[in-house]
Amino acid sequence: MTQFLLETSWWVPLYGLVGAILTLPWSMGLIRRTGPRPAAYFNLLMTVLAFLHGSIVFRLTWNWESFELVFHWLKAAGLDLSFAVEISQVSVGAMELVTGLSLLAQLFALGYMEKDWALARFFALMGFFEAAMSGLALSNSLFLSYALLEMLTLSTYLLVGFWYAQPLVVTAARDAFLTKRVGDVLLLMGMVVLATQAGSLNFPDLYDWAETAKLSPTVATLLGLALIACPIGKCAQFPLHLWLDEAMEGPNPASLLRNSVVVGCGAYVLIKLQPILNVSPVALNALVVIGTMTAIGASLVALAQIDIKRALSHSTSAYLGLVFIAVGQQWTGFALLLLFAHAIAKALMFMSVGSIILTTNNQDLTEMGGLWSRMPATTTAFVVGSAGLVGLLPLGGFWALRQGVEVFWVSDPWIVAVLLLVNALTALNLTRVFRLVFWGKPQPKTRRAPEVPWPMAVPMVSLTVVTLLTPLIMQSWSPLPEWEYVNIKAVLLLVLSGLVGCGLGATIYLHKAWSRSLFLPWRFIQDLLGYDFYIDRIYRVTVVFAVERLSAINAWIDRYVVDGFVNLVGLGAIFGGQTLKYSASGQSQFYVLIILLGISFFGFLMSWLFDPSLFKTIFDGEFWRLSLSQ
Numbered sequence: 001m002t003q004f005l006l007e008t009s010w011w012v013p014l015y016g017l018v019g020a021i022l023t024l025p026w027s028m029g030l031i032r033r034t035g036p037r038p039a040a041y042f043n044l045l046m047t048v049l050a051f052l053h054g055s056i057v058f059r060l061t062w063n064w065e066s067f068e069l070v071f072h073w074l075k076a077a078g079l080d081l082s083f084a085v086e087i088s089q090v091s092v093g094a095m096e097l098v099t100g101l102s103l104l105a106q107l108f109a110l111g112y113m114e115k116d117w118a119l120a121r122f123f124a125l126m127g128f129f130e131a132a133m134s135g136l137a138l139s140n141s142l143f144l145s146y147a148l149l150e151m152l153t154l155s156t157y158l159l160v161g162f163w164y165a166q167p168l169v170v171t172a173a174r175d176a177f178l179t180k181r182v183g184d185v186l187l188l189m190g191m192v193v194l195a196t197q198a199g200s201l202n203f204p205d206l207y208d209w210a211e212t213a214k215l216s217p218t219v220a221t222l223l224g225l226a227l228i229a230c231p232i233g234k235c236a237q238f239p240l241h242l243w244l245d246e247a248m249e250g251p252n253p254a255s256l257l258r259n260s261v262v263v264g265c266g267a268y269v270l271i272k273l274q275p276i277l278n279v280s281p282v283a284l285n286a287l288v289v290i291g292t293m294t295a296i297g298a299s300l301v302a303l304a305q306i307d308i309k310r311a312l313s314h315s316t317s318a319y320l321g322l323v324f325i326a327v328g329q330q331w332t333g334f335a336l337l338l339l340f341a342h343a344i345a346k347a348l349m350f351m352s353v354g355s356i357i358l359t360t361n362n363q364d365l366t367e368m369g370g371l372w373s374r375m376p377a378t379t380t381a382f383v384v385g386s387a388g389l390v391g392l393l394p395l396g397g398f399w400a401l402r403q404g405v406e407v408f409w410v411s412d413p414w415i416v417a418v419l420l421l422v423n424a425l426t427a428l429n430l431t432r433v434f435r436l437v438f439w440g441k442p443q444p445k446t447r448r449a450p451e452v453p454w455p456m457a458v459p460m461v462s463l464t465v466v467t468l469l470t471p472l473i474m475q476s477w478s479p480l481p482e483w484e485y486v487n488i489k490a491v492l493l494l495v496l497s498g499l500v501g502c503g504l505g506a507t508i509y510l511h512k513a514w515s516r517s518l519f520l521p522w523r524f525i526q527d528l529l530g531y532d533f534y535i536d537r538i539y540r541v542t543v544v545f546a547v548e549r550l551s552a553i554n555a556w557i558d559r560y561v562v563d564g565f566v567n568l569v570g571l572g573a574i575f576g577g578q579t580l581k582y583s584a585s586g587q588s589q590f591y592v593l594i595i596l597l598g599i600s601f602f603g604f605l606m607s608w609l610f611d612p613s614l615f616k617t618i619f620d621g622e623f624w625r626l627s628l629s630q
Helices: 002-007 009-022 037-060 089-112 119-138 142-160 167-198 203-212 217-234 242-249 252-277 281-302 308-328 332-360 376-389 396-407 413-437 454-468 470-477 488-507 520-530 532-583 588-610 612-620 622-629
Strands: 067-076 079-087
Touching (some): 002 037, 009 079, 009 089, 037 089, 037 119, 079 142, 167 203, 167 217, 167 242, 203 252, 242 532, 252 308, 252 332, 281 308, 332 396, 332 454, 332 470, 376 413, 376 454, 396 488
């Protein structure tokens, strides 16, 4: 039985896919009498089965060595495309994190989406979402990972555009899809190069090839940049980061997964690619530069957001930027630990935010206040999630950031400064949000806000408990260090940065009209951060403008050059046919004359081709002189 469960562990991603298929009769409108809720129950049942199966496999792999399952898909002419699946403690643990958070998100969605007419379609997309992420956790093949990343891109497009009757939602879905496609296409180009160079796309074979690969600096650089392009887009890193902010237009349960494990999937693929990226030092340096720019920039941009979901989504980009720095510095252990702590804390915070949005029908921070006494469970969830994200003792975010600070304490002190700065800015932003939402006097939209019903409260409280237990989970996976081996200076600086951020957030003046200051220098800074350094406008006057002009030129060439030539040939045929129809007299001798003339012309032409001297004689005048003399 044990061996059977291990060998069938690759079934776990299929549960979500089966759940999505079972919901199709309701989502397509074939079944209407029962309402859409049975579709949600079918999908929930399959997610529960996936979680239970994964839990058993995770216990079995605790003391087992990792092994690989390979399924050959296509073999032809030396090409072997196979699906490789790795069963290890890390991969199964990542899969369990996905299925667990997906289960809680779907339970939360039962209450959040209760009155939505497209509930069945939403759960079908959630099952599709879960299947792609679970498969990515187990994938040990770049070919399979690319296919699953394409599924994630499609799922993002469909979930962001779920409420497609709103024009802003349609625009957000389109931008998210196109932005991710840029990275996907570049990764495909890198895959083609790896397939020709290494002969395989399975990660173990690629690792062996990377140790002995001899590539020119130019090829290595281009290959490395192509491989990191897709994770940059999936993790919302500069310059492909604008989509995550716009993706907040989708339903909150989908945003919950998107900001916790979906972006984590992109970083997980990047961690799997790290040994291959060693062939390109430029790509590793690019990861560090991009991660640093995104971490600091997104932390600053979050401070000026007045939409509660956008204020949290930018912190997601910031923390994924720290993961990019860790991968670029080849410290994947710190990257995995930070991904785990961030996923749990950020999922809990988005549950709290979803409760606020549902009860107040509002996302504007300047129109909230005084919710702490009316929504105690939601307030507790937000506080615990915030404490679990920033470096405050004793929750998971502290232990993850502590490891990063100690790792770079001697070798790269400037990275320590980046970690502390991001931690302080995140604490400042979360304290600001807490004051505007939960503290102060109740506003008209929050004066009568009740606590959320039990379908939303149960998963939120459950995840609150899990967040509080995150240090114990970390201790069981990788033992936390004893206090005598801890760098006390690093710990004090980390705690101090969090306290400084919380202190500034608690003391700065927050007026309800603060989002548009009358003081011009302050207004300039607010607009600069609030509009994300005007990067979208820079795109419009550079990339978008260039693409539009190029498209206009291509359209003109297609219409007036290509179509003009084709139309000219057509007009010539029509004119020739119209002209020749008048020569049809019906007299056979006239047709014979035309045939003789045609044969004579072609005979003369063939003789000229085989005897060019005749043509030269005619045009030199010798032929005419002989004719006149005679």
